[in-house]
Amino acid sequence: MASTPPHCSITATKPYQTQRYPQNQPLKSQRQSRQSNQWTKQQVSLPKPLPLPSQAPRTAAKTPTATPTSSFSSLCPLPHPKSDLVTAFSGRRSTRFVSKMHLGRPKTTMGSYHSLLAEEALHQAVQFGNDDLALDDILLSFHSRLCGSDDYTFLFRELGNRGECWKAIRCFEFAVRREKRRTEQGKLASSMISTLGRLGKVELAKNVFQTAVNEGYGKTVYTYSALITAYGRNGYCEEAIRVFESMKDSGLKPNLVTYNAVIDAYGKGGVEFKRVVEIFNEMLRNGEQPDRITYNSLLAVCSRGGLWEMARNLFSEMVDRGIDQDIYTYNTLIDAICKGGQMDLAYQIMSEMPSKNILPNVVIIVLLLMDMLRLVD
Numbered sequence: 585m586a587s588t589p590p591h592c593s594i595t596a597t598k599p600y601q602t603q604r605y606p607q608n609q610p611l612k613s614q615r616q617s618r619q620s621n622q623w624t625k626q627q628v629s630l631p632k633p634l635p636l637p638s639q640a641p642r643t644a645a646k647t648p649t650a651t652p653t654s655s656f657s658s659l660c661p662l663p664h665p666k667s668d669l670v671t672a673f674s675g676r677r678s679t680r681f682v683s684k685m686h687l688g689r690p691k692t693t694m695g696s697y698h699s700l701l702a703e704e705a706l707h708q709a710v711q712f713g714n715d716d717l718a719l720d721d722i723l724l725s726f727h728s729r730l731c732g733s734d735d736y737t738f739l740f741r742e743l744g745n746r747g748e749c750w751k752a753i754r755c756f757e758f759a760v761r762r763e764k765r766r767t768e769q770g771k772l773a774s775s776m777i778s779t780l781g782r783l784g785k786v787e788l789a790k791n792v793f794q795t796a797v798n799e800g801y802g803k804t805v806y807t808y809s810a811l812i813t814a815y816g817r818n819g820y821c822e823e824a825i826r827v828f829e830s831m832k833d834s835g836l837k838p839n840l841v842t843y844n845a846v847i848d849a850y851g852k853g854g855v856e857f858k859r860v861v862e863i864f865n866e867m868l869r870n871g872e873q874p875d876r877i878t879y880n881s882l883l884a885v886c887s888r889g890g891l892w893e894m895a896r897n898l899f900s901e902m903v904d905r906g907i908d909q910d911i912y913t914y915n916t917l918i919d920a921i922c923k924g925g926q927m928d929l930a931y932q933i934m935s936e937m938p939s940k941n942i943l944p945n946v947v948i949i950v951l952l953l954m955d956m957l958r959l960v961d
Contacts, residue, residue: 698738699731706742713751723758733759733768737775744779752779753788760801769801774810781814789814805831805839813845821853843867844877851885857894860885876907883916892924909940915947922951 705726713719730736736759743752756776763769773796780789793811796802808831815824828846831838838846843863850860860882867874879902886895899917902909914937921930930952934944 697734699735701726701729702731702735702738705730705735706739709739709743709751709755710746710748716754719751719754720758723755727762733763733771733775736772740775740779744783749780749783749785749788752776753792756792766801770796770804770807773802774804774806777807777810777814781810781817784818786814786818786820803834803836805836805842808836809839809842809845812842812849816845816849816852819852821849821855824849824853837870838867838872840867840872840875840878843872844875844881847878847881847885851881851888854888855885857885857889857891874905874907876902876910876913879907880910880912880916883913883920887916887920887923890920890923892921892926892929895920896929909942911942911945911947914942915945915951918948919951922954927952 705722708722708726709719713722736755739755740752743749743755753776756772759772760769763772773792776792777789780786780792789811793802793807796807808827812824812827812831815821815827824846828838828842831842843866846863847860850863864874864878864882867878879898882898883895886892886898895917899909899913902913914933918930918933921933934948934952937944
Protein backbone atom coordinates (compact mmCIF):
# COMPACT_ATOMS: atom_id res chain seq x y z
CA MET A 585 0.00 0.00 0.00
CA ALA A 586 1.27 3.41 -0.92
CA SER A 587 2.26 5.56 1.99
CA THR A 588 0.06 8.47 2.93
CA PRO A 589 1.48 11.73 1.57
CA PRO A 590 2.40 14.51 3.97
CA HIS A 591 -0.44 16.59 5.34
CA CYS A 592 -1.44 19.46 3.12
CA SER A 593 -4.23 21.97 3.01
CA ILE A 594 -5.87 20.75 -0.19
CA THR A 595 -8.75 19.10 1.64
CA ALA A 596 -9.10 21.82 4.24
CA THR A 597 -12.37 23.75 4.33
CA LYS A 598 -12.15 26.76 2.06
CA PRO A 599 -14.88 29.09 0.74
CA TYR A 600 -16.01 28.12 -2.74
CA GLN A 601 -17.62 30.48 -5.17
CA THR A 602 -19.90 27.60 -6.15
CA GLN A 603 -16.50 45.71 -33.04
CA ARG A 604 -16.64 46.00 -35.43
CA TYR A 605 -13.38 45.25 -37.26
CA PRO A 606 -11.63 48.35 -38.73
CA GLN A 607 -11.84 48.70 -42.48
CA ASN A 608 -8.68 48.25 -44.46
CA GLN A 609 -7.25 50.71 -46.95
CA PRO A 610 -7.95 50.17 -50.64
CA LEU A 611 -6.39 47.04 -52.04
CA LYS A 612 -3.97 48.87 -54.31
CA SER A 613 -2.56 51.02 -51.52
CA GLN A 614 -2.15 47.98 -49.32
CA ARG A 615 -0.29 46.14 -52.05
CA GLN A 616 2.06 49.08 -52.37
CA SER A 617 2.64 49.39 -48.63
CA ARG A 618 3.41 45.77 -47.83
CA GLN A 619 6.22 45.59 -45.39
CA SER A 620 7.70 42.78 -43.39
CA ASN A 621 7.28 42.82 -39.67
CA GLN A 622 10.40 44.30 -38.11
CA TRP A 623 11.25 42.23 -35.07
CA THR A 624 12.93 44.03 -32.24
CA LYS A 625 15.94 42.77 -30.31
CA GLN A 626 15.11 44.00 -26.85
CA GLN A 627 15.61 41.43 -24.12
CA VAL A 628 12.99 40.29 -21.61
CA SER A 629 13.26 38.03 -18.64
CA LEU A 630 13.19 34.72 -20.50
CA PRO A 631 16.60 33.04 -20.78
CA LYS A 632 18.69 33.83 -23.88
CA PRO A 633 16.02 34.69 -26.44
CA LEU A 634 17.29 35.03 -29.96
CA PRO A 635 16.16 38.06 -32.01
CA LEU A 636 14.21 37.46 -35.14
CA PRO A 637 15.77 38.70 -38.38
CA SER A 638 14.03 41.18 -40.64
CA GLN A 639 12.46 39.63 -43.69
CA ALA A 640 14.00 40.49 -47.05
CA PRO A 641 12.04 42.99 -49.15
CA ARG A 642 9.55 41.40 -51.47
CA THR A 643 10.26 41.54 -55.19
CA ALA A 644 7.55 42.56 -57.59
CA ALA A 645 7.75 39.43 -59.70
CA LYS A 646 6.09 36.28 -58.44
CA THR A 647 8.16 33.16 -58.14
CA PRO A 648 5.75 30.23 -57.84
CA THR A 649 8.53 27.75 -57.21
CA ALA A 650 10.05 29.69 -54.31
CA THR A 651 10.05 28.00 -50.95
CA PRO A 652 7.66 29.66 -48.47
CA THR A 653 9.44 31.44 -45.68
CA SER A 654 8.56 32.82 -42.28
CA SER A 655 9.93 35.69 -40.27
CA PHE A 656 10.51 33.28 -37.40
CA SER A 657 13.98 31.82 -37.14
CA SER A 658 14.84 28.67 -35.23
CA LEU A 659 15.96 29.24 -31.70
CA CYS A 660 18.80 27.35 -30.13
CA PRO A 661 17.44 23.90 -29.26
CA LEU A 662 15.74 23.58 -25.90
CA PRO A 663 17.12 20.90 -23.60
CA HIS A 664 15.36 17.57 -23.70
CA PRO A 665 12.57 17.32 -21.13
CA LYS A 666 14.01 16.12 -17.85
CA SER A 667 11.09 13.81 -17.19
CA ASP A 668 10.13 10.79 -19.27
CA LEU A 669 6.55 11.25 -18.10
CA VAL A 670 5.80 13.63 -20.92
CA THR A 671 6.09 10.87 -23.53
CA ALA A 672 3.85 8.58 -21.53
CA PHE A 673 1.20 11.22 -20.90
CA SER A 674 1.06 13.17 -24.13
CA GLY A 675 -0.79 13.02 -27.43
CA ARG A 676 -2.91 9.99 -28.13
CA ARG A 677 -1.40 8.01 -25.26
CA SER A 678 -2.89 10.24 -22.61
CA THR A 679 -6.20 9.77 -20.85
CA ARG A 680 -6.83 13.48 -21.41
CA PHE A 681 -6.95 12.76 -25.16
CA VAL A 682 -9.62 10.14 -24.60
CA SER A 683 -11.50 12.58 -22.38
CA LYS A 684 -11.57 15.16 -25.17
CA MET A 685 -13.12 12.57 -27.48
CA HIS A 686 -16.14 12.51 -25.12
CA LEU A 687 -16.15 8.72 -24.98
CA GLY A 688 -18.55 7.36 -22.40
CA ARG A 689 -20.81 10.42 -22.10
CA PRO A 690 -23.01 12.56 -24.34
CA LYS A 691 -21.04 15.03 -26.40
CA THR A 692 -21.83 18.67 -25.80
CA THR A 693 -21.77 21.20 -28.62
CA MET A 694 -19.27 23.98 -28.14
CA GLY A 695 -20.00 27.38 -29.59
CA SER A 696 -18.07 28.37 -32.70
CA TYR A 697 -17.13 32.02 -32.93
CA HIS A 698 -15.74 32.13 -36.45
CA SER A 699 -17.69 33.26 -39.48
CA LEU A 700 -18.51 31.29 -42.62
CA LEU A 701 -16.17 33.59 -44.51
CA ALA A 702 -13.31 32.33 -42.31
CA GLU A 703 -14.05 28.80 -43.53
CA GLU A 704 -13.93 30.01 -47.12
CA ALA A 705 -10.65 31.83 -46.44
CA LEU A 706 -9.26 28.62 -44.94
CA HIS A 707 -10.25 26.64 -48.03
CA GLN A 708 -8.59 29.19 -50.31
CA ALA A 709 -5.44 29.27 -48.16
CA VAL A 710 -5.12 25.49 -48.16
CA GLN A 711 -5.81 25.10 -51.89
CA PHE A 712 -4.04 28.08 -53.41
CA GLY A 713 -1.74 29.66 -50.80
CA ASN A 714 1.39 27.96 -52.11
CA ASP A 715 3.81 30.80 -51.34
CA ASP A 716 3.99 34.04 -49.36
CA LEU A 717 2.65 36.23 -52.16
CA ALA A 718 -0.27 33.96 -53.00
CA LEU A 719 -1.24 33.57 -49.35
CA ASP A 720 -1.04 37.32 -48.75
CA ASP A 721 -3.27 37.93 -51.79
CA ILE A 722 -5.87 35.55 -50.36
CA LEU A 723 -5.74 37.16 -46.92
CA LEU A 724 -6.03 40.65 -48.46
CA SER A 725 -9.11 39.64 -50.42
CA PHE A 726 -10.84 38.47 -47.22
CA HIS A 727 -9.39 40.99 -44.77
CA SER A 728 -12.22 43.55 -44.72
CA ARG A 729 -14.85 40.80 -44.33
CA LEU A 730 -13.28 38.70 -41.59
CA CYS A 731 -14.50 39.23 -38.03
CA GLY A 732 -11.29 40.16 -36.30
CA SER A 733 -9.27 37.93 -33.98
CA ASP A 734 -11.92 35.18 -33.75
CA ASP A 735 -11.71 34.44 -37.46
CA TYR A 736 -7.92 34.64 -37.53
CA THR A 737 -7.71 32.36 -34.49
CA PHE A 738 -9.80 29.84 -36.43
CA LEU A 739 -7.38 30.13 -39.35
CA PHE A 740 -4.33 29.63 -37.09
CA ARG A 741 -5.77 26.54 -35.48
CA GLU A 742 -7.05 24.86 -38.60
CA LEU A 743 -3.94 25.55 -40.67
CA GLY A 744 -1.85 24.15 -37.82
CA ASN A 745 -4.07 21.06 -37.58
CA ARG A 746 -3.46 20.47 -41.27
CA GLY A 747 0.29 20.63 -40.84
CA GLU A 748 0.53 24.02 -42.57
CA CYS A 749 2.57 25.63 -39.80
CA TRP A 750 4.25 28.22 -42.01
CA LYS A 751 0.87 29.35 -43.30
CA ALA A 752 -0.45 29.70 -39.75
CA ILE A 753 2.53 31.89 -38.83
CA ARG A 754 2.18 33.94 -42.01
CA CYS A 755 -1.49 34.48 -41.26
CA PHE A 756 -0.57 35.63 -37.74
CA GLU A 757 1.99 38.10 -39.07
CA PHE A 758 -0.55 39.44 -41.56
CA ALA A 759 -3.24 39.89 -38.89
CA VAL A 760 -0.95 41.57 -36.34
CA ARG A 761 0.38 44.07 -38.89
CA ARG A 762 -3.13 45.18 -39.81
CA GLU A 763 -4.65 45.16 -36.34
CA LYS A 764 -4.11 48.46 -34.52
CA ARG A 765 -5.73 47.62 -31.18
CA ARG A 766 -3.27 46.30 -28.62
CA THR A 767 -5.81 44.10 -26.88
CA GLU A 768 -6.68 42.37 -30.15
CA GLN A 769 -3.01 41.96 -31.02
CA GLY A 770 -2.52 40.30 -27.63
CA LYS A 771 -5.39 37.90 -28.33
CA LEU A 772 -3.84 37.01 -31.68
CA ALA A 773 -0.45 36.37 -30.04
CA SER A 774 -1.88 34.14 -27.30
CA SER A 775 -3.83 32.15 -29.91
CA MET A 776 -0.72 31.68 -32.05
CA ILE A 777 1.35 30.60 -29.03
CA SER A 778 -1.32 28.08 -28.03
CA THR A 779 -1.48 26.66 -31.55
CA LEU A 780 2.30 26.26 -31.77
CA GLY A 781 2.36 24.67 -28.32
CA ARG A 782 -0.17 22.05 -29.40
CA LEU A 783 1.96 21.32 -32.45
CA GLY A 784 5.09 20.89 -30.30
CA LYS A 785 6.74 23.98 -31.87
CA VAL A 786 7.92 25.30 -28.52
CA GLU A 787 10.81 27.35 -29.86
CA LEU A 788 8.54 29.17 -32.29
CA ALA A 789 5.97 29.72 -29.53
CA LYS A 790 8.70 31.30 -27.40
CA ASN A 791 9.73 33.48 -30.33
CA VAL A 792 6.17 34.73 -30.90
CA PHE A 793 5.89 35.53 -27.20
CA GLN A 794 9.22 37.34 -27.16
CA THR A 795 8.28 39.47 -30.13
CA ALA A 796 4.85 40.28 -28.69
CA VAL A 797 6.41 41.46 -25.42
CA ASN A 798 9.04 43.53 -27.22
CA GLU A 799 6.44 45.21 -29.42
CA GLY A 800 4.16 46.10 -26.54
CA TYR A 801 1.15 43.83 -26.98
CA GLY A 802 2.39 40.65 -25.27
CA LYS A 803 2.42 41.66 -21.63
CA THR A 804 -0.90 40.04 -20.78
CA VAL A 805 -1.98 37.20 -18.54
CA TYR A 806 -3.17 35.28 -21.59
CA THR A 807 0.09 35.35 -23.54
CA TYR A 808 2.08 34.33 -20.46
CA SER A 809 -0.41 31.56 -19.68
CA ALA A 810 -0.28 30.33 -23.27
CA LEU A 811 3.51 30.06 -23.16
CA ILE A 812 3.41 28.28 -19.78
CA THR A 813 0.96 25.79 -21.27
CA ALA A 814 3.15 25.31 -24.36
CA TYR A 815 6.19 24.56 -22.20
CA GLY A 816 4.30 22.34 -19.77
CA ARG A 817 2.54 20.17 -22.32
CA ASN A 818 5.86 19.48 -24.05
CA GLY A 819 7.69 18.54 -20.82
CA TYR A 820 9.72 21.70 -20.17
CA CYS A 821 8.70 22.12 -16.56
CA GLU A 822 11.54 24.38 -15.42
CA GLU A 823 11.03 26.73 -18.36
CA ALA A 824 7.30 26.91 -17.58
CA ILE A 825 8.01 27.84 -13.95
CA ARG A 826 10.55 30.43 -15.07
CA VAL A 827 7.91 32.11 -17.23
CA PHE A 828 5.43 31.93 -14.33
CA GLU A 829 7.85 33.71 -11.99
CA SER A 830 8.69 36.25 -14.70
CA MET A 831 4.99 36.94 -15.11
CA LYS A 832 4.56 37.71 -11.42
CA ASP A 833 7.72 39.84 -11.38
CA SER A 834 6.29 41.93 -14.21
CA GLY A 835 3.30 42.86 -12.07
CA LEU A 836 0.69 40.60 -13.70
CA LYS A 837 -1.65 38.62 -11.47
CA PRO A 838 -2.03 34.95 -12.48
CA ASN A 839 -5.57 33.77 -13.11
CA LEU A 840 -7.17 30.32 -12.94
CA VAL A 841 -5.93 29.40 -16.43
CA THR A 842 -2.37 30.28 -15.39
CA TYR A 843 -2.47 28.21 -12.22
CA ASN A 844 -4.00 25.23 -14.04
CA ALA A 845 -1.18 25.41 -16.59
CA VAL A 846 1.46 25.53 -13.85
CA ILE A 847 -0.05 22.58 -11.96
CA ASP A 848 -0.19 20.57 -15.18
CA ALA A 849 3.44 21.47 -15.96
CA TYR A 850 4.49 20.37 -12.47
CA GLY A 851 2.73 17.06 -12.95
CA LYS A 852 4.34 16.35 -16.32
CA GLY A 853 7.73 17.36 -14.94
CA GLY A 854 7.56 14.79 -12.14
CA VAL A 855 7.66 17.44 -9.41
CA GLU A 856 6.92 16.16 -5.90
CA PHE A 857 3.33 16.56 -4.77
CA LYS A 858 4.24 18.95 -1.96
CA ARG A 859 5.32 21.63 -4.45
CA VAL A 860 2.12 21.17 -6.45
CA VAL A 861 0.12 21.73 -3.26
CA GLU A 862 2.02 24.97 -2.66
CA ILE A 863 0.89 26.28 -6.04
CA PHE A 864 -2.68 25.16 -5.30
CA ASN A 865 -2.71 26.99 -1.97
CA GLU A 866 -1.21 30.10 -3.56
CA MET A 867 -4.05 30.03 -6.07
CA LEU A 868 -6.63 29.91 -3.27
CA ARG A 869 -4.95 32.74 -1.37
CA ASN A 870 -5.17 34.88 -4.50
CA GLY A 871 -8.91 34.32 -4.70
CA GLU A 872 -8.95 31.87 -7.62
CA GLN A 873 -11.28 28.93 -7.02
CA PRO A 874 -10.48 25.53 -8.56
CA ASP A 875 -12.47 24.01 -11.38
CA ARG A 876 -12.59 20.57 -12.98
CA ILE A 877 -9.36 21.16 -14.89
CA THR A 878 -7.59 22.02 -11.62
CA TYR A 879 -8.69 18.81 -9.92
CA ASN A 880 -8.04 16.68 -13.00
CA SER A 881 -4.46 18.01 -13.08
CA LEU A 882 -4.03 17.32 -9.35
CA LEU A 883 -5.41 13.81 -9.78
CA ALA A 884 -2.96 13.24 -12.64
CA VAL A 885 -0.08 14.15 -10.31
CA CYS A 886 -1.39 11.64 -7.75
CA SER A 887 -1.78 9.03 -10.48
CA ARG A 888 1.81 9.36 -11.61
CA GLY A 889 3.05 9.17 -8.04
CA GLY A 890 0.76 6.35 -6.92
CA LEU A 891 -0.79 8.54 -4.18
CA TRP A 892 -4.12 6.72 -4.16
CA GLU A 893 -5.29 7.99 -0.77
CA MET A 894 -4.68 11.61 -1.69
CA ALA A 895 -6.38 11.01 -5.04
CA ARG A 896 -9.45 9.69 -3.26
CA ASN A 897 -9.47 12.72 -0.94
CA LEU A 898 -9.23 15.07 -3.90
CA PHE A 899 -12.09 13.31 -5.62
CA SER A 900 -14.25 13.63 -2.48
CA GLU A 901 -13.41 17.33 -2.23
CA MET A 902 -14.30 17.76 -5.88
CA VAL A 903 -17.73 16.23 -5.22
CA ASP A 904 -18.24 18.34 -2.07
CA ARG A 905 -17.54 21.52 -4.05
CA GLY A 906 -20.17 20.58 -6.60
CA ILE A 907 -17.69 20.25 -9.47
CA ASP A 908 -18.78 17.81 -12.17
CA GLN A 909 -16.47 14.95 -13.07
CA ASP A 910 -15.64 13.68 -16.54
CA ILE A 911 -14.06 10.54 -17.96
CA TYR A 912 -10.57 11.94 -17.43
CA THR A 913 -11.36 12.40 -13.72
CA TYR A 914 -12.21 8.72 -13.39
CA ASN A 915 -9.33 7.57 -15.57
CA THR A 916 -6.75 9.26 -13.36
CA LEU A 917 -8.50 8.36 -10.08
CA ILE A 918 -8.71 4.66 -10.97
CA ASP A 919 -5.14 4.69 -12.25
CA ALA A 920 -3.89 6.05 -8.91
CA ILE A 921 -5.97 3.52 -6.96
CA CYS A 922 -4.76 0.62 -9.12
CA LYS A 923 -1.14 1.67 -8.59
CA GLY A 924 -1.85 1.57 -4.86
CA GLY A 925 -3.00 -2.04 -5.18
CA GLN A 926 -6.60 -1.24 -4.16
CA MET A 927 -8.34 -3.29 -6.85
CA ASP A 928 -11.62 -3.76 -4.95
CA LEU A 929 -11.93 0.00 -4.52
CA ALA A 930 -11.15 0.52 -8.20
CA TYR A 931 -13.95 -1.84 -9.24
CA GLN A 932 -16.33 -0.16 -6.79
CA ILE A 933 -15.63 3.29 -8.27
CA MET A 934 -16.01 1.95 -11.81
CA SER A 935 -19.41 0.47 -10.90
CA GLU A 936 -20.57 3.91 -9.69
CA MET A 937 -19.71 5.65 -12.97
CA PRO A 938 -22.99 4.92 -14.85
CA SER A 939 -24.94 6.78 -12.15
CA LYS A 940 -22.96 9.91 -13.18
CA ASN A 941 -23.84 9.30 -16.86
CA ILE A 942 -20.19 8.39 -17.52
CA LEU A 943 -19.35 4.96 -18.88
CA PRO A 944 -15.96 3.21 -18.41
CA ASN A 945 -13.80 3.53 -21.50
CA VAL A 946 -10.95 1.51 -22.95
CA VAL A 947 -8.40 3.32 -20.76
CA ILE A 948 -10.06 2.14 -17.54
CA ILE A 949 -10.45 -1.43 -18.83
CA VAL A 950 -6.78 -1.56 -19.81
CA LEU A 951 -5.71 -0.14 -16.44
CA LEU A 952 -7.66 -2.81 -14.57
CA LEU A 953 -6.38 -5.62 -16.80
CA MET A 954 -2.77 -4.47 -16.44
CA ASP A 955 -3.04 -4.36 -12.67
CA MET A 956 -4.69 -7.78 -12.57
CA LEU A 957 -1.80 -9.20 -14.60
CA ARG A 958 0.70 -7.48 -12.33
CA LEU A 959 -0.90 -9.05 -9.26
CA VAL A 960 -0.84 -12.48 -10.90
CA ASP A 961 2.86 -12.13 -11.68
